Amino acid sequence: MMSSDGPSTCLPGLSGRQTGMLKVRVIPCLDVKDGRTVKGVNFVDLRDAGDPVALARAYDAQGADELTFLDITASHEKRGAMIDVVERTADACFMPLTVGGGVRSPDDMVAMLKAGADKVAINTAAVLDPTILRACARKVGSQAVVMALDVRRAGDGWGVFTHGGRNSTGLDAVQFAKRAAELGAGEILLTSMDRDGTKDGYDIELLRAIRDVVRVPIVASGGAGNVQHMADAVIKGGADAVLAASIFHFGEASVADAKRALADAGAPVRMTEDA
Amino acid sequence: MTRLAIIDYGSGNVRSVQRALEAAANHFEIPLTVTLTDDPDRIRQADRIVLPGVGHFADCAAGLASRTGVTEALNEAVFRSRRPFLGVCVGMQLMADVGREDVETRGLGWIPGAVERIRPKDAAGADLPVPHMGWNVLTDLKSHPVLNGLKQDPHVYFVHSYALTAEHRDHVAARCDYGGKFVAAVARDNLFGTQFHPEKSQQAGQTILANFLRWKP
Numbered sequence: 001m002m003s004s005d006g007p008s009t010c011l012p013g014l015s016g017r018q019t020g021m022l023k024v025r026v027i028p029c030l031d032v033k034d035g036r037t038v039k040g041v042n043f044v045d046l047r048d049a050g051d052p053v054a055l056a057r058a059y060d061a062q063g064a065d066e067l068t069f070l071d072i073t074a075s076h077e078k079r080g081a082m083i084d085v086v087e088r089t090a091d092a093c094f095m096p097l098t099v100g101g102g103v104r105s106p107d108d109m110v111a112m113l114k115a116g117a118d119k120v121a122i123n124t125a126a127v128l129d130p131t132i133l134r135a136c137a138r139k140v141g142s143q144a145v146v147m148a149l150d151v152r153r154a155g156d157g158w159g160v161f162t163h164g165g166r167n168s169t170g171l172d173a174v175q176f177a178k179r180a181a182e183l184g185a186g187e188i189l190l191t192s193m194d195r196d197g198t199k200d201g202y203d204i205e206l207l208r209a210i211r212d213v214v215r216v217p218i219v220a221s222g223g224a225g226n227v228q229h230m231a232d233a234v235i236k237g238g239a240d241a242v243l244a245a246s247i248f249h250f251g252e253a254s255v256a257d258a259k260r261a262l263a264d265a266g267a268p269v270r271m272t273e274d275a
Numbered sequence: 276m277t278r279l280a281i282i283d284y285g286s287g288n289v290r291s292v293q294r295a296l297e298a299a300a301n302h303f304e305i306p307l308t309v310t311l312t313d314d315p316d317r318i319r320q321a322d323r324i325v326l327p328g329v330g331h332f333a334d335c336a337a338g339l340a341s342r343t344g345v346t347e348a349l350n351e352a353v354f355r356s357r358r359p360f361l362g363v364c365v366g367m368q369l370m371a372d373v374g375r376e377d378v379e380t381r382g383l384g385w386i387p388g389a390v391e392r393i394r395p396k397d398a399a400g401a402d403l404p405v406p407h408m409g410w411n412v413l414t415d416l417k418s419h420p421v422l423n424g425l426k427q428d429p430h431v432y433f434v435h436s437y438a439l440t441a442e443h444r445d446h447v448a449a450r451c452d453y454g455g456k457f458v459a460a461v462a463r464d465n466l467f468g469t470q471f472h473p474e475k476s477q478q479a480g481q482t483i484l485a486n487f488l489r490w491k492p
Contacts, residue, residue, distance in 0.1 A: 022410070094475060143408065216404055270410040
């Protein structure tokens with residue numbers, strides 16, 4: 001699956017200190033339920049690690065390039081809590097914010113953008129009806145539409161899953177990613193459900209396969225166990241951004257650690273002292 | 276007390292822009308009151324004006340045109356009263372003569388030029404991802420009060436698929452390189468515009484917004 005000419009097709013003239021070039025983004029991700037972070041968080045200097053806004057501030061201070069909130073609230077009635085979280089985060093952190101979870105329509109996207117999100121990720125609704133991506137892009141611009149794609153290995157390829165990775169759709173992930181970008185998704189948030197939570201590293205072959213067919217930015221997700229995995233996702237997988245949760249939340253690595261590893265591997269990054 | 280109007284015309288993350296401006300004002304101790312408005316009278320009364328905008332040029336232009344008297348009020352504030360003006364992202368693109376997305380749409384016509392899709396290529400000639408999304412460096416910075424005090428090679432946050440091509444080089448305040456250089460900021464008299472999002476650009480963005488609030492063109 002690895003192409004013989006390596007990653008040069010997507011990141012020309014790799015150099016960690018090269019300035020005039022788009023930087024690889026390091027994105028901490030927070031799972032939020034009923035307005036509170038759920039995955040265990042172990043920030044020593046944080047009074048309330050369950051407060052997504054406090055965590056967002058901490059990552060802002062660390063020099064995170066972007067933040068992603070995934071709302072895993074089960075009931076639709078309680079989703080208002082997410083709007084409040086987004087509003088309070090946008091009031092405190094002047095950095096890009098992506099929000100996903102439970103987004104079903106262009107109007108859902110507008111509500112999140114109005115609250116202060118810059119991009120909105122859509123998953124199940126767009127898998128069931130991909131044309132919704134076109135409607136969303138028409139309404140808010142494709143730059144704000146993120147296709148959150150949950151995939152698992154299936155045979156020689158990968159299949160698309162919905163409902164947090166529980167339900168198989170039988171769709172081919174590579175073909176679906178291509179279609180999603182054509183319809184208006186401005187970014188693919190690509191999560192390997194096989195790797196999610198394993199800390200075995202991102203699925204590089206998956207990244208490569210999607211990279212080869214999709215020209216919108218790709219965010220690697222699922223499997224980050226150390227900062228070298230992030231470098232691999234970018235250098236070998238061709239990812240434009242790396243997303244991780246627990247490795248950051250438990251203080252195993254800081255955003256700056258991740259960026260140093262990326263820079264050492266030759267990826268262009270925005271070091272915090274550059275900010 | 277500076278009275279700043281952010282044009283609220285159904286496009287753009289007005290809340291983020293407002294909060295970032297207020298934070299910059301607070302940090303640099305600039306007395307400021309912000310109004311979100313599409314009321315022509317309030318636009319005329321404002322000391323400074325910010326026009327945000329995200330999404331499609333045509334939609335933003337239509338949104339602006341649908342607000343009765345707003346374009347006239349903007350022209351009056353900007354040209355007759357010489358109020359400092361800041362356009363952000365599509366708000367900056369709207370300063371051009373024309374936008375070419377799916378259709379050709381007229382802009383405000385303040386910066387001669389057109390807004391067109393970017394087609395970035397890598398060194399080998401392969402297409403780079405579009406939108407141009409993420410942190411990139413401002414280059415070719417013009418000496419301009421709004422760009423004062425930035426660190427060397429300032430990183431700012433971009434998310435766009437279109438860029439403004441200015442007819443006059445002296446209207447270009449900064450460029451950025453993404454598979455070829457494009458216009459990252461424009462400046463003309465009391466007008467300034469950024470293709471990037473200062474409200475999302477952490478410290479560099481705060482510096483630019485504070486500069487704008489203190490700018491006396």
